[in-house]
Amino acid sequence: MLKIKINNFDLDSTMTCGQAFRYFKLEEGSYDIILKDRVINVKKEDNYLLIDSNNYDNLENIVIDYFDLNTNYETIGKYLIEKDCLLKDSVEFSKGLNMLRQEPFEMVVSYIISANNSVRNITNSLNDISKRFGKKVIFNEKEYYLFPTFKDLKDVTKEEFRNCKVGFRDSYLVELMYKLNNGLFDLDSIFSMDTNTALEYLKSLKGIGTKVASCILLFAYYKFDVFPIDTWVKKIVKDLYNVEGEENIKNFAKEKYGMYCGIALQYMFNYSRNKTN
DNA sequence: CTGCAGGCCGGCG
DNA sequence: CGCCGGCCTGCA
Numbered sequence: 001m002l003k004i005k006i007n008n009f010d011l012d013s014t015m016t017c018g019q020a021f022r023y024f025k026l027e028e029g030s031y032d033i034i035l036k037d038r039v040i041n042v043k044k045e046d047n048y049l050l051i052d053s054n055n056y057d058n059l060e061n062i063v064i065d066y067f068d069l070n071t072n073y074e075t076i077g078k079y080l081i082e083k084d085c086l087l088k089d090s091v092e093f094s095k096g097l098n099m100l101r102q103e104p105f106e107m108v109v110s111y112i113i114s115a116n117n118s119v120r121n122i123t124n125s126l127n128d129i130s131k132r133f134g135k136k137v138i139f140n141e142k143e144y145y146l147f148p149t150f151k152d153l154k155d156v157t158k159e160e161f162r163n164c165k166v167g168f169r170d171s172y173l174v175e176l177m178y179k180l181n182n183g184l185f186d187l188d189s190i191f192s193m194d195t196n197t198a199l200e201y202l203k204s205l206k207g208i209g210t211k212v213a214s215c216i217l218l219f220a221y222y223k224f225d226v227f228p229i230d231t232w233v234k235k236i237v238k239d240l241y242n243v244e245g246e247e248n249i250k251n252f253a254k255e256k257y258g259m260y261c262g263i264a265l266q267y268m269f270n271y272s273r274n275k276t277n
Numbered sequence: 278c279t280g281c282a283g284g285c286c287g288g289c290g
Numbered sequence: 291c292g293c294c295g296g297c298c299t300g301c302a
């Protein structure tokens with residue numbers, strides 16, 4: 001059992017706020033998570049995370065990186081409230097919510113599938129794809145499947161994707177695998193791009209528009225100056241600020257929240273979806 | 278039955 | 291250019 005000291009980190013909201021799909025909630029505050037090449041179990045106990053895994057190789061670094069525990073989100077929250085006191089409720093509601101640092105390939109596939117789709121369907125499709133094409137791992141006597149690599153999905157046909165209930169997104173996935181496996185698209189190169197270049201590059205893939213590309217940059221590439229504008233964010237920005245229209249919201253967020261506008265919108269999304277009213 | 282879920286594509290004006 | 295209909299799927 002690995003123990004990692006934490007402060008101001010909320011495991012539940014970080015996992016359930018919609019940025020990750022391949023986790024399994026066991027009981028309250030205990031999660032099995034498929035993480036890169038292994039499965040981990042995470043629990044929170046006082047100011048520590050308790051981690052178990054089927055693979056302890058470099059585990060501490062991998063976990064710290066995944067939960068982004070070395071970034072001070074309290075400071076970012078204070079910065080956002082200073083810029084905009086109306087964001088106070090969203091920021092405080094989302095206290096301890098960290099941006100996960102997830103695998104680019106997995107995020108691209110996940111958010112292509114997310115278009116006009118529900119979380120339940122997305123999760124089911126990703127689990128289907130993993131079960132058919134990913135490596136099996138037994139952890140605590142349970143059967144899990146790692147997320148496949150693009151090499152694993154090299155020869156998967158439209159029909160096989162369709163059998164995983166991805167619907168009309170099947171051809172987008174086939175094209176993605178073709179480009180990745182033939183050197184026509186390079187996910188690693190995005191790390192060193194500025195945000196606008198990265199957005200346009202991602203949008204050159206079929207099935208990736210502005211919203212999907214923004215989510216990928218936010219959840220896989222540590223780029224916080226993006227605008228994942230969806231129906232929830234639209235609603236809260238209209239209610240609080242009476243700003244409407246994609247372009248107007250984008251300008252509004254950029255001007256108000258600067259380099260952290262992606263996190264601001266994520267907090268809004270989290271608050272809007274989960275607050276009780 | 279219809280509408281909708283964290284959109285995107287393609288065609289048309 | 292911007293606008294808008296159609297779209298897999300599962301569920302209310």
